[in-house]
Amino acid sequence: MELVDEIQIDPVKGAKRLVAEYRDRLFCAAYRLCLNAADAEDLVFRTFRRAVDRIGTCESRERLFPWLFAILVNFYRMDLRRKMPNMLDFMPEVPEREDERPDAAATLAASEDAGRVRAALKNLPEPYREVVVFRYFEDLSVPEIATVLALPEGTVKSRLNRAKFALRQQLSGTVPPLDASTASGTNT
Amino acid sequence: MNCQQLRNRIEDVIDKRLTPEQKVQVDLHLSRCPACRTFVAVERREHQAWFKALNDTSDVPKMSDGMMARLAREVRPSRTAGHIALPAWARRAAVWLVLLGGVAAAAWVGSEWTTPAPPETSTNRGGDEMTAGNTAVATAMVTVATLTAATPSGLYREGAEPAERAPASSAVSVGATTLDSRTVQSALSAAIVFSSDEARGLVVIVR
Numbered sequence: 001m002e003l004v005d006e007i008q009i010d011p012v013k014g015a016k017r018l019v020a021e022y023r024d025r026l027f028c029a030a031y032r033l034c035l036n037a038a039d040a041e042d043l044v045f046r047t048f049r050r051a052v053d054r055i056g057t058c059e060s061r062e063r064l065f066p067w068l069f070a071i072l073v074n075f076y077r078m079d080l081r082r083k084m085p086n087m088l089d090f091m092p093e094v095p096e097r098e099d100e101r102p103d104a105a106a107t108l109a110a111s112e113d114a115g116r117v118r119a120a121l122k123n124l125p126e127p128y129r130e131v132v133v134f135r136y137f138e139d140l141s142v143p144e145i146a147t148v149l150a151l152p153e154g155t156v157k158s159r160l161n162r163a164k165f166a167l168r169q170q171l172s173g174t175v176p177p178l179d180a181s182t183a184s185g186t187n188t
Numbered sequence: 189m190n191c192q193q194l195r196n197r198i199e200d201v202i203d204k205r206l207t208p209e210q211k212v213q214v215d216l217h218l219s220r221c222p223a224c225r226t227f228v229a230v231e232r233r234e235h236q237a238w239f240k241a242l243n244d245t246s247d248v249p250k251m252s253d254g255m256m257a258r259l260a261r262e263v264r265p266s267r268t269a270g271h272i273a274l275p276a277w278a279r280r281a282a283v284w285l286v287l288l289g290g291v292a293a294a295a296w297v298g299s300e301w302t303t304p305a306p307p308e309t310s311t312n313r314g315g316d317e318m319t320a321g322n323t324a325v326a327t328a329m330v331t332v333a334t335l336t337a338a339t340p341s342g343l344y345r346e347g348a349e350p351a352e353r354a355p356a357s358s359a360v361s362v363g364a365t366t367l368d369s370r371t372v373q374s375a376l377s378a379a380i381v382f383s384s385d386e387a388r389g390l391v392v393i394v395r
Contacts, residue, residue, distance in 0.1 A: 011265040019259050023251070031248050041255040048263040104230050111234050117241035136235070137242040141203045157199065167238070 003064060007055045015052045022068055023048075029069055032133050033076055035122050043079075047072040066140060070148040073130050080126060102165075102172035110171035120170040128163035135160060189213040194224050201228060202235050 003021065007014030026047060030040035050071050051058075058067045110116050121132060134145045142160065146153040194217055200206055201214060218225050 015264045019263050023259060027251050028245050028248050032242060037249045041251060045255065045259060048259060052263060052265050108230055108233055111237035114241035114244045117238055118247060136238040139239060141205060142199050
């Protein structure tokens with residue numbers, strides 16, 4: 001029986017199965033997002049509580065994870081707005097000129113080191129991190145991310161483009177790690 | 189296709205989400221442009237490396253035992269008592285049956301009062317008709333409200349968060365199932381048409 005049906009027919013048993021199937025992966029995604037085990041646990045808990053109540057609204061029956069992750073990201077954003085109201089406004093510009101971009105060979109070499117990639121991700125400000133996690137953790141396409149986050153595809157593409165640029169900057173050592181709290185400038 | 193167009197479409201190229209026509213154009217451009225061939229190759233390797241890095245969970249701590257226990261204990265629908273596990277169409281049919289039953293009962297009671305009656309009761313006949321009809325409709329509304337309340341999460345509209353609201357923004361959920369808003373609105377409108385003040389009060393409660 002499909003998990004969505006099971007939760008609707010036998011909510012207690014279905015909820016247990018939902019947790020068993022998605023707990024570890026959701027926790028890992030949450031940890032990649034908030035970089036803190038305690039916060040990640042709290043996000044996962046709230047996400048499952050919300051999910052079992054609203055399972056009827058889930059349309060992607062075959063792929064529950066993106067739906068669950070979208071709920072988690074919403075909680076994450078709410079927490080973030082409370083802590084840092086201006087956090088979501090910061091957006092760096094990607095330079096148009098090729099020679100202003102990070103060196104591709106250096107970036108690629110650094111990309112092979114998983115630890116360095118994760119360190120670069122940690123320094124990535126929001127809302128880049130969530131797009132990167134969707135794209136590279138869950139391997140969602142741009143249209144899928146747009147659907148899950150309820151954003152226009154163009155916005156997702158733009159954010160992803162800037163996120164990749166910021167990651168490359170850090171991986172190639174072009175700039176010190178980005179820090180949204182000290183950065184200036186806004187964009188959408 | 190030129191270099192800029194190809195670069196704008198790089199995520200689709202990596203994901204192989206191109207239409208046959210687009211694929212022909214991309215292949216044609218790549219066969220003529222060494223810079224874009226390098227660009228695509230670098231992007232592909234980068235994508236694979238970042239995917240591997242993020243999915244390597246060696247740095248992710250284990251979830252605490254306390255949270256594992258809490259998840260097992262507390263993750264369940266907010267209310268399970270009285271939950272009726274019916275498919276959506278059956279819930280919808282049940283709501284309509286109850287409403288129609290209420291209306292039919294009101295009509296029947298009303299017709300009973302319109303039959304010839306002794307003069308001493310006919311003085312208050314109009315008012316009693318209304319009261320009897322309204323009582324029946326009110327009973328129907330109480331039943332609807334009870335059905336609604338008996339489901340696990342009650343009646344609610346989707347929350348304010350866009351990602352959750354998007355899939356079902358035009359629907360109203362009743363427990364684990366969904367009634368489309370038109371059905372609910374029609375039901376409530378019918379109730380308002382037939383109802384008295386107390387029935388309207390119930391409509392407000394259901395809303």
